[in-house]
Amino acid sequence: MIHSLKIVLAALSNQLDAAVAEVSENNIAPLVTVRQTTELMRLVMGAIVQLRRGSDRPDENRRILENLLATLRQMARDEKVAMDGRNAAAALLQYRATASTIAQIEAVAAARTGSGVR
Template sequence: MIHSLKMVLSVLSNQLDAAVAEVSENNIAPLVTVRQTTELMRLVMGAIVQLKRGSDRPDENRRVLENLLATLRQMASDERMAMDGRNAAVATMQYRTTASTIAQIEAIAGARGEVRQ
């Protein structure tokens, strides 16, 4: 499980590098992506720390993963609601980044049978 989350973290790191490369004075989008990606990386790293401190039992690993996904899904839900508001463009960028991270984790964990879909 730790290896799987490290792969997600690596993808997020690459997304962060790409967003930083796009930063310019005239475009706020990369800054939103950078902020969102670093928050997602913080959450994934927190899950990795929990897994390293744990006993590496399947039920415990599943609980950590499900808690991470629940947090990410709540973030995505909040971002979807914000898409109807004044900052719709920012919320849309945040939502896309969060939703892609959820999909990555579900794909990796689902392939390994570590999360209930």
């Protein structure tokens, strides 16, 4: 499972590099993306640390992954709500990054275990 989350972390790192390359004085979108991607990376790294400290039992690994996905899904719900407010453009960027990370984690988890994590 650690390897799978490292794949997600590598993808997030590439997204971060791309966002930083787009930063300019007139465009705030890359800064929102950088901030969101950094937060997503922090959460994935936290799960990796928990997995390393754990006993590598399937039920424990699944619980850690489910907790990570629950956190990400709550973030996505909050971002969807924020899309109705004044900062709708920023919330949309945040939501897209979070939803994409959820999809990546579900994909690598399904590939690794042969079943999805919900």
